[in-house]
Structure formats: C-alpha cells, structure tokens
Amino acid sequence: EDQVTQSPEALRLQEGESSSLNCSYTVSGLRGLFWYRQDPGKGPEFLFTLYSAGEEKEKERLKATLTKKESFLHITAPKPEDSATYLCAVQASGGSNYKLTFGKGTLLTVNP
Amino acid sequence: DTGVSQNPRHKITKRGQNVTFRCDPISEHNRLYWYRQTLGQGPEFLTYFQNEAQLEKSRLLSDRFSAERPKGSFSTLEIQRTEQGDSAMYLCASSARKPTGANVLTFGAGSRLTVL
Numbered sequence: 001e002d003q004v005t006q007s008p009e010a011l012r013l014q015e016g017e018s019s020s021l022n023c024s025y026t027v028s029g030l031r032g033l034f035w036y037r038q039d040p041g042k043g044p045e046f047l048f049t050l051y052s053a054g055e056e057k058e059k060e061r062l063k064a065t066l067t068k069k070e071s072f073l074h075i076t077a078p079k080p081e082d083s084a085t086y087l088c089a090v091q092a093s094g095g096s097n098y099k100l101t102f103g104k105g106t107l108l109t110v111n112p
Numbered sequence: 113d114t115g116v117s118q119n120p121r122h123k124i125t126k127r128g129q130n131v132t133f134r135c136d137p138i139s140e141h142n143r144l145y146w147y148r149q150t151l152g153q154g155p156e157f158l159t160y161f162q163n164e165a166q167l168e169k170s171r172l173l174s175d176r177f178s179a180e181r182p183k184g185s186f187s188t189l190e191i192q193r194t195e196q197g198d199s200a201m202y203l204c205a206s207s208a209r210k211p212t213g214a215n216v217l218t219f220g221a222g223s224r225l226t227v228l
Contacts, residue, residue: 004154032214043116043203043219044155051214087154091214096168098143098207098215102154 002027004103006088012109013078021073021106023088031093033071034100035064038085047086078110116220118204124226125194132190133223137206144187145217146179147203148172155203155219161187162209194227201225 005024013019025033032051036044048057050066057064061082063074073086085107089100117136125131137144142163147155158177160168163184173179176194181187191198201224205217 034214034216036219041222041224043118043205043222046216046218049214049216089154098162099145099157099160099168100155100217101157104152104154 002090002092002101004088004090004101006086006103006106008106009104010107010109012111013075015079015110015112016077018074018076018078020075021086021088021108023071023073023103024069025071025088025090026069027090027092027101029093031091031097033066034089034091035062035071035073036087036089038087038105044087075108078108080110080112083108083110116204116206116218118202118220118223120223121221122224122226124228126228127196128193130190130192131194131225132188133202133204133225135187135189135204135206135220136185137187137204138208138218141206141208141218142184143207143209143215144181145205145207146187146189147205147219149201149203149222150199158189158202191225194225196227199225199227 003026035047038044048064053068085105087105089102144161146158149155161181176192179189201222203222205219
C-alpha cells in the first residue's frame with residue numbers, strides 16, 4: 001500500500017527565515033510526486049509535479065526536489081502570505097495510476 | 113473555465129438526515145474524483161469516475177454513500193442517514209486523461225459537512 005509521511009507536522013518561521021519540509025514515501029512504482037498548498041477552508045492548490053530522482057522545480061520562493069525515497073520543499077526567505085498547509089502526494093504507476101495518496105501535511109506559519 | 117465548482121459550500125444537518133453534494137468539473141476533464149478530508153489529515157480517496165463509469169470505490173465509502181456522474185458531466189455524492197463521524201470536508205477534483213506523465217488533479221473549494 002502506498003504511504004506518504006510528512007514532517008514536521010507544524011513549522012513556525014520568522015519572515016525571511018528559510019527552511020525545508022520533508023515528504024517520505026513508499027510506492028510500488030512512482031508515476032509522479034505532487035506538492036499542493038491548502039489555505040484554511042479551501043481545496044488544495046497544485047504547486048509541482050516531480051517525476052524522477054534528481055528532478056527539481058521552482059516557483060517563486062519554493063523549490064521542490066526529489067530522491068528515490070523522499071522529497072523536500074525548500075522555502076527561501078518566506079513571507080507571511082506563504083502561511084498554509086503544504087500537502088505531499090504520490091501517484092503510483094500500474095493499476096490505480098489515476099489517484100493520489102496524500103500525507104497529513106505540514107502546517108507552515110510565517111510570522112512578520 | 114471557472115475551475116471545479118462545488119455546492120453547497122457548507123451544510124449543517126441533523127444526524128439521520130440525507131445530504132447531497134454536487135460537483136461540476138472542468139469541462140474538458142473526463143476524470144472525476146471525490147475525496148474526504150478531516151481536520152489535521154490529508155485528503156482521503158473515496159471514489160473515481162472516468163466519464164460516467166464509476167471505476168473505483170474506496171472501502172471508506174460505506175453503503176450509506178453513493179456517487180453518480182450521469183452523462184459524464186457533473187457528479188453528485190449522497191450520504192444517507194448521516195452520522196456525526198461523517199462530518200468532514202468533501203473535496204471534488206477532476207483531471208484530463210494523459211497517456212504519459214502524471215495525472216494532475218484540480219480540486220474544488222470543497223463542501224463542508226457538519227452533522228449535529
């Protein structure tokens with residue numbers, strides 16, 4: 001069974017204080033690893049898809065990286081508007097290759 | 113394209129009542145998903161449609177839950193005889209079929225259910 005574990009559960013940063021979120025995963029075969037952002041009371045918003053180990057993607061202050069066992073979401077010089085829950089999910093290759101299995105998320109709070 | 117639309121956004125009901133949620137996916141997407149999310153948890157897969165065919169149902173989806181997607185367009189999720197444990201955010205997502213590469217799901221804003 002596919003599993004995704006995110007750490008830490010919650011992270012509090014000062015504005016400008018860079019850090020990383022971790023996503024460890026086990027999947028029979030990886031079709032893609034996804035990062036989503038979710039604001040309170042809203043649905044997840046797509047950020048990145050990573051396909052293979054060594055791949056990196058960037059968007060503004062966020063950079064996602066992927067190894068064979070984990071992914072990191074690096075946040076450089078965060079701003080208060082980056083406060084949200086960040087969700088990691090995997091999509092397996094093979095039979096059920098259409099659905100996502102999510103972790104519990106990391107709640108990020110950036111203080112001004 | 114206005115994205116994935118869900119209605120109602122909030123529903124408060126008494127235990128034992130039936131509720132129905134509606135999802136209108138992105139028009140060119142033929143795949144539709146329902147997920148459930150409780151506080152502090154990530155979304156959990158409930159069911160999947162490809163066009164009008166329901167191809168997978170999670171074991172989380174008890175007999176009190178039924179989902180339909182008539183004509184492969186909008187979808188409804190009905191919960192009969194609601195229980196307090198059904199209180200959650202019900203998320204709908206849609207995607208286009210891709211023969212290669214990962215399948216990016218676009219989520220709606222969700223329908224929050226509170227069972228008293």
